[in-house]
Amino acid sequence: MEQRSPITAQIAVESLVRRYIFSTDHKVIGLQYFFLSLAAVLIGTLLSLLMRIHLVWPNLTIPFIGQIKPETYLQYLTMHGTLMVFFVLSTVPLSGFGNFFLPLQLGASEMAFPRLNMLGFWITVLALLVLLAAFFVPGGASLAGWTQYAPLSAIPAAGPGQGMGTDLWLSSIGLFSIASVLSAINFITTTIKLRTGGMHWMRMPLPCWTWFVAASLSLLAFSILLGAVILLLLDRNAGTSVFVPGGLVVSGQTVERNGGSPLLWQHLFWFFGHPEVYIAILPGMGITSHLLSVFSRKPVFGYRAMVAATIAIGALGFMVWGHHMFVSGMDPYAGFAFSALTTAIAVPSAIKTFNWLGTIWGGRLRFNTPLLFSIGFVSLFITGGLTGPILAQPALNIYVHDTYFVVAHFHLIMAMAGLFAVFAATHFWFPKMFGRMMSERLGKLHFWITFLGAYAIFLPMHLLGIAGHPRRYSELTGVHYVTALLPLQRFITYAAILTISAQLIFIVNFFWSMFKGAAAGANPWQCTTLEWTLASPAARYGFGDHQPVVNCGAYEYSVPGAESDFRMQDSLTTS
Amino acid sequence: MALALLLALLLITLISVYLFFVHPWWFPAVVALHGAVLDRQFSTALWVLGGLFVAGQLLLAFSIFRARSKRPVIYSRGNWRFEISWTVLVACLFFWFNITGERVWSEIKIHPAATDPVQVEVTGAQFQWYFRYPGPDGRWGRTDAVKFAKPNEGNPLGIDPDDPAGKDDIVSASLVLPVNRDVDLTLRAQDVIHSVFIPAMRFKQDAVPGMSIHAYLRPLHTGTFEIACSQLCGLGHYRMRATVKVVSEQEFKEWLKLRQSVTE
Amino acid sequence: MSPVTEHVEREKKPKLGGGGPGKIPFRRGYGGGDEGEPFRRDDFLSSRERLRRFRIGMMAGIISVTMLFAGLSVVYIWRQGTGRWDPHTHVAIADWHPLTLPYRLLFINTFVLVLSSVTLELARRGLLRKAEFVTLGILPPKFHTDLPWLSLTVLLGFGFLGGQLLVWNSLRHQGIYIASYPSSSFFYLLTGLHALHLLGGLLALVYTLLGSWVRMKLESQRIAVDVTGWYWHFMAVLWIYIFALLHFARG
Numbered sequence A: 001m002e003q004r005s006p007i008t009a010q011i012a013v014e015s016l017v018r019r020y021i022f023s024t025d026h027k028v029i030g031l032q033y034f035f036l037s038l039a040a041v042l043i044g045t046l047l048s049l050l051m052r053i054h055l056v057w058p059n060l061t062i063p064f065i066g067q068i069k070p071e072t073y074l075q076y077l078t079m080h081g082t083l084m085v086f087f088v089l090s091t092v093p094l095s096g097f098g099n100f101f102l103p104l105q106l107g108a109s110e111m112a113f114p115r116l117n118m119l120g121f122w123i124t125v126l127a128l129l130v131l132l133a134a135f136f137v138p139g140g141a142s143l144a145g146w147t148q149y150a151p152l153s154a155i156p157a158a159g160p161g162q163g164m165g166t167d168l169w170l171s172s173i174g175l176f177s178i179a180s181v182l183s184a185i186n187f188i189t190t191t192i193k194l195r196t197g198g199m200h201w202m203r204m205p206l207p208c209w210t211w212f213v214a215a216s217l218s219l220l221a222f223s224i225l226l227g228a229v230i231l232l233l234l235d236r237n238a239g240t241s242v243f244v245p246g247g248l249v250v251s252g253q254t255v256e257r258n259g260g261s262p263l264l265w266q267h268l269f270w271f272f273g274h275p276e277v278y279i280a281i282l283p284g285m286g287i288t289s290h291l292l293s294v295f296s297r298k299p300v301f302g303y304r305a306m307v308a309a310t311i312a313i314g315a316l317g318f319m320v321w322g323h324h325m326f327v328s329g330m331d332p333y334a335g336f337a338f339s340a341l342t343t344a345i346a347v348p349s350a351i352k353t354f355n356w357l358g359t360i361w362g363g364r365l366r367f368n369t370p371l372l373f374s375i376g377f378v379s380l381f382i383t384g385g386l387t388g389p390i391l392a393q394p395a396l397n398i399y400v401h402d403t404y405f406v407v408a409h410f411h412l413i414m415a416m417a418g419l420f421a422v423f424a425a426t427h428f429w430f431p432k433m434f435g436r437m438m439s440e441r442l443g444k445l446h447f448w449i450t451f452l453g454a455y456a457i458f459l460p461m462h463l464l465g466i467a468g469h470p471r472r473y474s475e476l477t478g479v480h481y482v483t484a485l486l487p488l489q490r491f492i493t494y495a496a497i498l499t500i501s502a503q504l505i506f507i508v509n510f511f512w513s514m515f516k517g518a519a520a521g522a523n524p525w526q527c528t529t530l531e532w533t534l535a536s537p538a539a540r541y542g543f544g545d546h547q548p549v550v551n552c553g554a555y556e557y558s559v560p561g562a563e564s565d566f567r568m569q570d571s572l573t574t575s
Numbered sequence B: 001m002a003l004a005l006l007l008a009l010l011l012i013t014l015i016s017v018y019l020f021f022v023h024p025w026w027f028p029a030v031v032a033l034h035g036a037v038l039d040r041q042f043s044t045a046l047w048v049l050g051g052l053f054v055a056g057q058l059l060l061a062f063s064i065f066r067a068r069s070k071r072p073v074i075y076s077r078g079n080w081r082f083e084i085s086w087t088v089l090v091a092c093l094f095f096w097f098n099i100t101g102e103r104v105w106s107e108i109k110i111h112p113a114a115t116d117p118v119q120v121e122v123t124g125a126q127f128q129w130y131f132r133y134p135g136p137d138g139r140w141g142r143t144d145a146v147k148f149a150k151p152n153e154g155n156p157l158g159i160d161p162d163d164p165a166g167k168d169d170i171v172s173a174s175l176v177l178p179v180n181r182d183v184d185l186t187l188r189a190q191d192v193i194h195s196v197f198i199p200a201m202r203f204k205q206d207a208v209p210g211m212s213i214h215a216y217l218r219p220l221h222t223g224t225f226e227i228a229c230s231q232l233c234g235l236g237h238y239r240m241r242a243t244v245k246v247v248s249e250q251e252f253k254e255w256l257k258l259r260q261s262v263t264e
Numbered sequence C: 001m002s003p004v005t006e007h008v009e010r011e012k013k014p015k016l017g018g019g020g021p022g023k024i025p026f027r028r029g030y031g032g033g034d035e036g037e038p039f040r041r042d043d044f045l046s047s048r049e050r051l052r053r054f055r056i057g058m059m060a061g062i063i064s065v066t067m068l069f070a071g072l073s074v075v076y077i078w079r080q081g082t083g084r085w086d087p088h089t090h091v092a093i094a095d096w097h098p099l100t101l102p103y104r105l106l107f108i109n110t111f112v113l114v115l116s117s118v119t120l121e122l123a124r125r126g127l128l129r130k131a132e133f134v135t136l137g138i139l140p141p142k143f144h145t146d147l148p149w150l151s152l153t154v155l156l157g158f159g160f161l162g163g164q165l166l167v168w169n170s171l172r173h174q175g176i177y178i179a180s181y182p183s184s185s186f187f188y189l190l191t192g193l194h195a196l197h198l199l200g201g202l203l204a205l206v207y208t209l210l211g212s213w214v215r216m217k218l219e220s221q222r223i224a225v226d227v228t229g230w231y232w233h234f235m236a237v238l239w240i241y242i243f244a245l246l247h248f249a250r251g
Ligand code: HEA
Pocket: A147, A277, A278, A280, A281, A323, A324, A342, A343, A345, A346, A347, A349, A350, A353, A354, A357, A381, A382, A385, A386, A387, A388, A389, A391, A392, A393, A397, A400, A401, A402, A406, A409, A410, A413, A414, A415, A418, B052, B053, B055, B056, B059, B090
């Protein structure tokens, strides 16, 4: 794969800054996104740890932090949610792995617009810094939750952190939206234009499909969020009244606003918010489908159905936002429509689940770490997903809305399933990224603790919700029946402490393997897609001067009568 | 490895089934109309979705387990007949379930049978609930929080002093209701969004500033039950608690009289 | 079965995924669209490919901007419908205060913007023709047919922005600020955001204009003008839409 071409000479002379910092190389940008999210997820996880500790030992003094106050808990909560949803799950699976592997899987050597790509990344970095800065301003970070419901988020007097902290939150999310739109443009163009010869739509590996659909969703959704954020910023700082009604008295002071509608913010936010959660999970679904096929040495079961389901989820995702607002005071008749549409969106997800099972069925599984995490994904997705139709029923939603039942739902299906896909992808693509293998032993250990830990943390939360434990309670002392649930909360905290400390295994494995892992061959997993035709790690100029030509689908495993049990997409052997 | 996964998945399934059907932690006993319907709906949900949960996990576990064997790989790119039938099956199941749920919803929200309901106005303010009864004249006094609200002078809601209708209004810190009467709650908020959550009555409704939202309920048992605020409203969200006291018609009348004398 | 690994001598440092300025020879399926293609001889295929690629990117961009303004329009209509909520009677009172827009100015601005759209189209066509000369192997005519049109467009563009400033001024003289009425908030917001987006296109034009002096590669310049043209026409249409919205839905 080492071939002389003008570029190799040129790369030799380029400066380190251009190579590793302000790089336009899609691989470097992918890695940059990856490490950005790694930082974000570590902070977010640390915050969750502090939250858990505070919930059960409210007046424990923690080194460097001291005693966590109720409002501080809510600030951690807000930051936890924001970091995890935006800077982790909308970033690693899509911008991280997507940037690195979309072009390679399509047989291209760059994204369509490398400079735009770099711009997007640096705006994201700025957004993260602005968000974290909120911890250090007077009043601290916002405490209004990641949903920032107005008027709580619109009135600085409404609480500590609702001043500058909230302005920073809004600016950060505005920047993030811009960055996401930029990289979405890049992804869409790349997928449409840069597919190599013979790479028909129906031959694309499934991750490419999900990256494409997710990018389309973020193109549309983040524009709306940007608009909403601008409006809220104006309400806060320019005296307009879009979200703030008249006649409000907040902590003794009257608010000089008139005629806004708090529900309007919720509509705008969730019109973005629901597509957002699918942006977060779709790439994970694609990666899981891919890995299940690779490691059970079987074609994906129902490739076309998978593609159709992906597109259906994407399209329906824009019509169900109202299911977050059943008890918000929205017209009860709207409840019917949103409930029905939400049920409709559950069907394609069920199709995917079925096809995942179909892919494993009758395969010859290779129990490497990536497969374990993919299986974990399926299990968690089923568990977390099946509470969806319960939440989607306005009547039942009355009771479980804003209780820990919801927290359990979205942690299982989004947080845990999503991260399991990320873990799987990390173990799977590590050789292509760093030229070495991650340790299988540590990987398996990490899987087992995290898998059981995830259930141990989030399964009991359903029961908290059923017992009526509301969300976003910074202490359990306020309401008596909530106080009675302390034992369960304590169990959850123990489980969380264990699981979170187990994440160190992953971190150690990751950095150790980066430098000391066994060097990987070009195609360690015997996988068919194009990125594996390149050396590990993939060279700067990707496919260089010989452009691959694809002449079969992405999942030709164990083809009857073929000599090897997998067939590279660009192989010429016709069988 | 396959065996380990099988066992792990079985373990998880068993524990879940145990927790959900022996339920050491569960709903509080229901004390209001519609509550029973909701509980029934919820247990249907548990049967339908719990069934799918068990089926799904077991299927996963089994297909992993059987993949240990060195049988040749089944080369299959999918099977339309399976997929179509599975899709239709799940769609029917989900939509049937959904429709039963919609029925309950319309029963609760669309046609609440309200026959001369007790009128109570519920107002949320950081971090306190206020319950206002219209008094003998059955009319609310005008309120203007901006002009008149003085929490420490016994007029937290800002009832207009020179509105006759407001003279006899009763403002209470706890909700007192007669048993077996329809109640028409008017929910309002003074500052940010709050939410009235009465688990024992399976009741929840946001109180949104700039709106007055009507919600109906009907207590069926006497007793004292807790109200928890369930919409994030600031640092005191977790302690924004109140109680519902359900009493007999008789005691309710006496209580009203008592409060009457206090207000005059 | 365990993955295929190779034996290596320990001290071998892992290469990160490479890196660098991304100046890569262009190929079908190659990336690097917005960086030119230094090693490429026959510009025809490649430049047409790049043009297509940029147009798709621009379409995507236009879609997202459309989404933004669609969202804001919905909010505008909604806000017009829901009046001020009166704490006394607990009913919403219509509080929409129709603005008296400075129509003369606005019409002049509209005309200027549409005109600039036309001149830019002429510039675009001019460049197209020149690019064809190149592909035929004939040297393009020395004189820059497109330059006057391009610079004229830029002038008109700035003219429009200046005009918008005058519009805002005239409202300020009426004592109408962004916070005065809901209607005024939306007026400033919509026109302001549009002006901001237009400024972006304007900067792109200035860049290409300078480009034609600093001998930016002809076909890069052509592509830049072409996609900016699309954007610019979209901006004109968007403006007309906003104007119509503000006029017909002024309450
Ligand atoms: C990745 C993110 C993600 C995903 C995929 C989903 C998926 C779904 N969500 Fe979730 N949801 C969130 C993230 C997500 N959600 C978040 C973050 C919140 C909270 C936001 C907040 O308030 O902070 C939320 C909240 C939320 C609510 C509002 C709750 C409330 O606040 O009151 C609702 C209500 O309808 C809902 C419904 C659904 C439904 C019906 C699905 C469906 O798509 C689920 C479909 C999946 C299945 C149905 C499982 C399929 C498996 C089978 C069918 C079994 C197969 C069996 C065999 C093969 C035998 N979600």
